[in-house]
Amino acid sequence: MLVSATEMLKKAKAGHYAVGQFNINNLEWTKAILSTAQELNSPVILGVSEGAGKYMGGYHAVVGMVNGLLQDMNITVPVALHLDHGSFEGCYKCIEAGFSSIMFDGSHYPIAENVEKTTQLVNDAHAKGLSIEAEVGSIGGEEDGVVGMGECADPNECKAIADLGVDFLAAGIGNIHGKYPENWPGLSFETLDAVQQKTGMLPLVLHGGTGIPADMIKKAITLGVAKINVNTECQLAFAAATRKYIEEGKDLQGKGFDPRKVLAPGYEAIKATVKEKMELFGSVGQA
Numbered sequence: 001m002l003v004s005a006t007e008m009l010k011k012a013k014a015g016h017y018a019v020g021q022f023n024i025n026n027l028e029w030t031k032a033i034l035s036t037a038q039e040l041n042s043p044v045i046l047g048v049s050e051g052a053g054k055y056m057g058g059y060h061a062v063v064g065m066v067n068g069l070l071q072d073m074n075i076t077v078p079v080a081l082h083l084d085h086g087s088f089e090g091c092y093k094c095i096e097a098g099f100s101s102i103m104f105d106g107s108h109y110p111i112a113e114n115v116e117k118t119t120q121l122v123n124d125a126h127a128k129g130l131s132i133e134a135e136v137g138s139i140g141g142e143e144d145g146v147v148g149m150g151e152c153a154d155p156n157e158c159k160a161i162a163d164l165g166v167d168f169l170a171a172g173i174g175n176i177h178g179k180y181p182e183n184w185p186g187l188s189f190e191t192l193d194a195v196q197q198k199t200g201m202l203p204l205v206l207h208g209g210t211g212i213p214a215d216m217i218k219k220a221i222t223l224g225v226a227k228i229n230v231n232t233e234c235q236l237a238f239a240a241a242t243r244k245y246i247e248e249g250k251d252l253q254g255k256g257f258d259p260r261k262v263l264a265p266g267y268e269a270i271k272a273t274v275k276e277k278m279e280l281f282g283s284v285g286q287a
């Protein structure tokens with residue numbers, strides 16, 4: 001059964017580790033992430049962007065697939081199904097469809113409007129038992145057409161949004177989505193520290209986990225990051241493994257064209273990436 005992400009992230013913050021949010025795109029992705037979480041006895045958050053939700057046929061299809069896998073695979077570790085970078089309307093669609101967690105990305109609204117919309121969503125999400133993430137300070141890079149500049153969040157704005165009752169907060173600290181450029185200056189730990197001092201025990205979220213060096217990830221966890229989003233890294237691993245299979249001509253040998261064979265190396269590559277991240281984040285054995 002799906003659970004909200006509130007308890008697992010409170011526990012993570014108190015225990016000084018982070019829970020990974022791994023974005024899903026299809027059945028293989030979802031199975032790979034769930035089976036790895038179960039094998040490692042780790043809590044996990046399945047992230048779904050609005051674009052990925054649409055790709056998979058819609059939010060009801062996503063909820064049906066995930067709930068079916070939880071049952072058929074006998075998954076017993078805590079699993080949250082979370083809308084990633086949701087619009088105001090998208091959040092309501094996911095609440096209705098049966099998600100257990102939502103993120104409202106109101107970072108492009110003026111602060112007053114972000115506050116108003118977040119307040120309404122906090123009330124409606126909590127009434128149905130969902131957890132809710134909000135974002136302050138837009139996160140750089142591009143994710144499904146959402147483009148940010150990688151700015152650092154204003155700690156006072158973080159405090160204002162935290163006080164609305166959100167369960168965890170994404171604060172821009174120089175992180176970006178996708179691959180990091182050569183001249184990336186790194187995470188702003190000064191900002192992270194200032195945000196944590198204002199928001200106390202509220203779990204903080206680090207978006208754009210792909211390509212951030214391991215020592216920076218560990219330091220961010222010591223400063224209150226309890227949820228780390230990983231998306232691009234699984235995509236790169238899946239694509240590389242699939243490319244290798246095709247380039248080696250394996251699809252032309254015997255029944256190598258069977259889709260279950262074609263997709264197998266990518267599936268294993270996602271599993272390996274998820275395992276590596278769960279070990280780095282410290283969530284192994286914490287279910």
Ligand SMILES: [Zn+2]
Nearest residue numbers: 139207208229
């Ligand atoms: Zn993000």
